[in-house]
Amino acid sequence: MSVTRAQQPLRTSVPAVPSRLAHPALLLTGILLVALNMRACLAAISPMVGEIQRGLGLSATASGLITTVPVLFQGVGAPLTPRLTRRFGTERVVLGAVLVLGAGVLLRVVPSVPALYAGCVVIGVAIAVLNVSMPGLVKREFPHRAAAMTGVYSTTMLVGATLAAGASVPLEHVLGGGWRASLGAWSLLALVAALAWLPQVLRSRQERAAVAAPEAPKAKPIAGLWRLPLAWQISLFMGVSSLMVYTLVAWLPTVLADHGMSRDEAGLVFAFSNLVQVAGAFLVPLLAGRMTRQRGLALTMAALNGAGIAVLLLAPVSGAWAAAAVLGVAQGGSLGLGLAFIVLRTSSAAGAAQLGGMTQAVGYLIAALGPVGAGALHQLTGGWTAVLAVLLVLAAVVAAAGWGAGRNTTL
Structure with a gap:
C-alpha cells in the first residue's frame, strides 16, 4: 500500500468513435436512469411491509427477510462482478443487471411466498452487480471528476428511493391491485433504464472494433487487498452504515405506526427522510473530493446518525419529523462518502472495481443482519427500544471505521 497526495488517475486512451452514441449526454442519461433503479425497488416495499405481513401471514422476523434477502445477496453477488465485467465488458454487464432487476421485481409479486423471496434474491444479485460496476465506470469515464460524479449518481439513487417510498401507497390506490400492482409497476422503470443504456452497449462495441493500435497495459490488481486495514475500514464504514439504513428502510414506518402515528403519515415521514438524504448524498462527496482527508466528514455523519436515533428513542412521534431530517442527512451523506472512498482510495478504474467488490461484499x-435482526429483537422484546439502542451503539462503530477510512492513503 502506498501513500499519495492529490493523485489523479490516468485514463487509458481509446480512439475516438465518430458516432452520436458517444455523446456525453447519452452516457449521463443512462447512468442517471440506471441509478434511479438501484434503491427504488427496495424503498417501495417499506410502506407495504405491514400489508404484506398480514396478507401472507408472515411473522415479524419473516417480514424482515423481505428486506434482508436482497441486502444479503448484494453481498453474495458483489465479488463475482469484477469477473463479469472483465469478460463481457462493463456496459453489457450493466444492461444485463438492469434487465434482471426488472425481472426480479415482477417475480417478487407472483402470488406465493417462495416467489416473493425468490424475487428478493434476484433483485439483490442485480443490485450487487450495479453497485460494483458503477464506481469503476464513473472513475473510468470521469477520471478527474470521480468524486463529484459519485455524488451525482448516489443522489439519483436516493431520488429513486424517495419517489418509490412516497408513491407506493398512492400507486396501490390508483392501480387498484393492492400491494402487488404497486410493487410490480417499478419494473417499468427498469425497462426504461435498459432502453436508455442500450446506446452505451452499442458504443462499446464500436470502440472495440475501432481499436487498431495495441491496447495499453491493463492496470495491475491491488495486491493482498483482503489483508489491507484500509480496505476493511472502508468495508466496515459502508457495512455498518448500510445496516442502519436498511434497518430503518424496513421498519421505520412500522416503528412510527406502533407508537400511534397513522400509516399514511408514517409513510410521509419515511419519504421525507429519503428526500433529505438527497442533500447529503450530493454534497458530502463534493466536499470529500476537495479534501485530502475525510475524517471530519465521517465523524459528522456518525454523530448525526446517533442524534437521529436518540430522537426516535426519546420522542418517536413528536420528534419523528426532526429525526427523519437528521437521519436523512446522515444516511445520504454516509452512502455518498462510502462510495467516494472507493474512488478516492484507489488510483485506477480496475482498482475501484476491485475495492468495490470487496466493500460491497463485506458491507x-x-x-443484511439489520432488518431481520431488528425484526427478531422486536419480536423478542415486544417493542422497539432495544432495536434503537443497538443502532445507537453502532453509530460509534461507524465513527471508528470512518476515522481510519478517511485518512489520505491510496491502495
Missing part, C-alpha cells in the same frame, strides 16, 4: 453481508 452488504453486514447490512
Whole structure:
C-alpha cells in the first residue's frame, strides 16, 4: 500500500468513435436512469411491509427477510462482478443487471411466498452487480471528476428511493391491485433504464472494433487487498452504515405506526427522510473530493446518525419529523462518502472495481443482519427500544471505521 497526495488517475486512451452514441449526454442519461433503479425497488416495499405481513401471514422476523434477502445477496453477488465485467465488458454487464432487476421485481409479486423471496434474491444479485460496476465506470469515464460524479449518481439513487417510498401507497390506490400492482409497476422503470443504456452497449462495441493500435497495459490488481486495514475500514464504514439504513428502510414506518402515528403519515415521514438524504448524498462527496482527508466528514455523519436515533428513542412521534431530517442527512451523506472512498482510495478504474467488490461484499453481508435482526429483537422484546439502542451503539462503530477510512492513503 502506498501513500499519495492529490493523485489523479490516468485514463487509458481509446480512439475516438465518430458516432452520436458517444455523446456525453447519452452516457449521463443512462447512468442517471440506471441509478434511479438501484434503491427504488427496495424503498417501495417499506410502506407495504405491514400489508404484506398480514396478507401472507408472515411473522415479524419473516417480514424482515423481505428486506434482508436482497441486502444479503448484494453481498453474495458483489465479488463475482469484477469477473463479469472483465469478460463481457462493463456496459453489457450493466444492461444485463438492469434487465434482471426488472425481472426480479415482477417475480417478487407472483402470488406465493417462495416467489416473493425468490424475487428478493434476484433483485439483490442485480443490485450487487450495479453497485460494483458503477464506481469503476464513473472513475473510468470521469477520471478527474470521480468524486463529484459519485455524488451525482448516489443522489439519483436516493431520488429513486424517495419517489418509490412516497408513491407506493398512492400507486396501490390508483392501480387498484393492492400491494402487488404497486410493487410490480417499478419494473417499468427498469425497462426504461435498459432502453436508455442500450446506446452505451452499442458504443462499446464500436470502440472495440475501432481499436487498431495495441491496447495499453491493463492496470495491475491491488495486491493482498483482503489483508489491507484500509480496505476493511472502508468495508466496515459502508457495512455498518448500510445496516442502519436498511434497518430503518424496513421498519421505520412500522416503528412510527406502533407508537400511534397513522400509516399514511408514517409513510410521509419515511419519504421525507429519503428526500433529505438527497442533500447529503450530493454534497458530502463534493466536499470529500476537495479534501485530502475525510475524517471530519465521517465523524459528522456518525454523530448525526446517533442524534437521529436518540430522537426516535426519546420522542418517536413528536420528534419523528426532526429525526427523519437528521437521519436523512446522515444516511445520504454516509452512502455518498462510502462510495467516494472507493474512488478516492484507489488510483485506477480496475482498482475501484476491485475495492468495490470487496466493500460491497463485506458491507452488504453486514447490512443484511439489520432488518431481520431488528425484526427478531422486536419480536423478542415486544417493542422497539432495544432495536434503537443497538443502532445507537453502532453509530460509534461507524465513527471508528470512518476515522481510519478517511485518512489520505491510496491502495
